Amino acid sequence: MSTGSVLLWFRSDLRVHDHGLLAQAAAKGHPVVALFVWEEAWMRTTRLGWPRMGSHRVRFLAETLADLRDQLAAQGVTLRVRFGDPETIVAEEAARWEVQQVWAHTEPAWDEVQLEKRLALRLRRQGVWVHFSSADTLHHRDDLPFAVPALPRVFTQYRSRVEKSVRVRPEAVLETGLVGVKCEPAWEVPLVPREAAGRYAGGERAGLARLNHYLWQTDRLAVYKQTRNGLLNEDDSSKFSPWLACGALSPRRVWHEVKRYEQERGANESTYWLGFELLWRDFFHWSARAHGRDLFLDGGIRQARVAWRRDRDDFERWRTGTTGYALVDACMRELAATGYMSNRGRQVVASFLVKTLGVDWRWGARWFESQLVDCDPASNYGNWQYVAGIGHDPVPFRVFDVEKQARTYDRDGAFVRRWGPKALTLPMVDFATATAEVRERYRRAGLPV
Ligand SMILES: Cc1cc2nc3c(=O)[nH]c(=O)nc-3n(C[C@H](O)[C@H](O)[C@H](O)COP(=O)(O)OP(=O)(O)OC[C@H]3O[C@@H](n4cnc5c(N)ncnc54)[C@H](O)[C@@H]3O)c2cc1C
Structure with missing residues (x-):
């Protein structure tokens, strides 16, 4: 049995069941300090005018952390939630609690991978051993x-x-009880906005x-x-x-x-x-x-050179659900009201933004990132690239015909009645003409159409 204490940095693994690192710590008898860093960068307003983490996500994450805190407390482990820059805070906490090791799960996206590299260097200089294990x-x-x-x-x-x-x-199973390092709790969680009534409870x-x-x-x-x-x-x-x-x-x-x-x-x-x-x-x-980085660049993993439009007015009509296409508008309003949209809805609205309006797919991905309670960068940016035809989709220029999708998936109009605008507006573009124009842009970029 080892007695070296471990700082367990929780990231996208906010649970106690089937948690490989917790199970390892218990099996080897390492006392644990549990840490989550609420990154300051998530709350900053981006150039497009909204925070990376909108109110639905803030509420869901706060509830998730409260649940994790209780679950860990039942095992005798204190969860510390700190707000700020993760590189600085993890290093600070490791020094403060005099741990010998920091353990965490890896994340797949570029920024997080770079952070892991910087942190590993910094901790090694502090004499702390770092272990990142395969992700979730x-x-x-x-x-x-x-x-x-x-x-x-x-x-x-x-x-x-x-x-x-x-x-x-x-699954990883906690065979024996955990041992917590004696430390005071910290709860640096942003205020949960009052208007964010939750469709799903976190935790x-x-x-x-x-x-x-x-x-x-x-x-x-x-x-x-x-x-x-x-x-x-x-x-x-x-x-x-x-x-x-x-x-x-x-x-x-x-x-x-x-x-x-x-x-x-x-x-x-x-x-x-x-x-x-x-x-x-x-x-x-x-x-x-x-x-890596190509997941976030405008050309996507195909490194395509499509001349995306960056028209704020068109984008705002899409974002606020005022395109005049009832299905698109209903989906976008559902997202803004609840932080969730069905997979079919996501495909339809993403296709409309990119393949009909010709707008930079990353604007759409960033709006989703801010709103979706299930946002994860790999699935979000990966799916956006897929729909935009610059990722893994093998079919050239696949377009979702908005009217046909509505007839197929909302035959009785119940979804549009539930979430759509009460008054009809004129369609902002003619679907066929606008889509043909974007198809031409793809052709000019050398993409198969
Ligand atoms: C433009 C766009 C953006 C998206 N952004 C996200 C995102 O940020 N996070 C996210 O989890 N999913 C994303 N998806 C995928 C999919 O829409 C959601 O996973 C799904 O709608 C979640 O609802 P569900 O749990 O009921 O899914 P179910 O149909 O019940 O599927 C079960 C699980 O499988 C996984 N899954 C299903 N479809 C996909 C898919 N296409 N890609 C990846 N995982 C999938 C999810 O984890 C899901 O919970 C996106 C899809 C599109 C088209």
């Missing part, structure tokens, strides 16, 4: 049948190789309750494949994403529960399909790792 994905990085930089370009290839050869590891317990509801209480998993494109109803899809994104719910827990469900209540296409979607999540995670 369904499959473990070491089990992949290829090196991450050699990730297949097309998802189908990725899926077939992974499905053939990789198994999901068992591990709420995430596990949602899993239980979707699988065992309602059997909605059994019809997931048929309902997943629904726009309106809470149980059309799993809604696991808010908890998965911050790690309050483990993807392995979801996977193993689905397997148990299949054994006890039967397997079908729907039960398979939920796992299939978790592979998409992993795929974007590895892609972010593999493509």
Whole structure:
């Protein structure tokens, strides 16, 4: 048994169940200081005029941390939440509590990877040993049948190789109790805006309750494949994403529960399909790792040179749900009101912004980043690039026809009645003409159309 104390820096792994690093600390008898850094940069107003983390996200994260604090306290560990620059704060806390080691999960996006490198150097100079372990994905990085930089370009290839050869590891279990380092709590959490009434409650317990509801209480998993494109109803899809994104719910827990469900209540296409979607999540995670900075640059991972429009008026009409296209407007208003939008909705509005209005896809991605309670940079920027046709989508210039999508997925108009504007406005552009003009821009950029 080792007695060297460990600073466990929580990031997008905000839970106690299936937490590999907590389990390791318990097994080896390391006393633990738990830390979360609420980054100052998340709250700063960006050049586009809004904070990277809007009020829905602030509320959800604050609730998640409160739940984690309680769960850790029940294990005898104090959670310290500090506000500021993570590099400085982690180093400060390591010195303050005289720990020998700092442990954390890695994150896939460029800024976080750079931060990890800087922090590792700084801590080593302080004489502190740093251990970053593979991040919060369904499959473990070491089990992949290829090196991450050699990730297949097309998802189908990725899926077939992974499905053939990789198994999901068992969950990490806390076999023995944790030991906490004696330290005072810290709670430097920004004020939660009053107007942000939550559609989803943050925290591990709420995430596990949602899993239980979707699988065992309602059997909605059994019809997931048929309902997943629904726009309106809470149980059309799993809604696991808010908890998965911050790690309050483990993807392995979801996977193993689905397997148990299949054994006890039967397997079908729907039960398979939920796992299939978790592979998409992993795929974007590895892609972010593999493509680094290109995930955030206007040309995307294809390094394309499309002449994006940067028209603030057009963008504002999209952002505020006043395009005159009822489905787009309803989706955008739902997002602003709740911090969530269905996958179908996201595809439609992203396609409209980029392939019909021709606006820089990153503006849309940044608005989503500010609003979505399930925002994670790999899935958000990866999906935006996919829809913009400068990422992993193998189909040239795929466009979502707004009217056709409304007829198919909102046949009785219930979704538009629920979230859409009460008074109709004229469409801001003619869909076919505007889309043809953008297609021409793609052609000029040398992209297949
Ligand atoms: C433009 C755009 C931006 C997006 N931004 C995000 C984001 O920031 N965070 C995020 O988690 N998802 C994002 N998605 C993917 C997808 O829309 C959401 O994961 C899904 O809507 C969440 O609802 P759900 O949990 O009910 O999904 P379900 O259909 O029940 O799927 C189960 C889980 O699989 C994963 N998943 C499903 N589809 C995808 C996908 N296309 N990419 C990655 N993971 C997926 C999610 O973790 C999801 O919770 C984005 C999609 C688009 C088109």
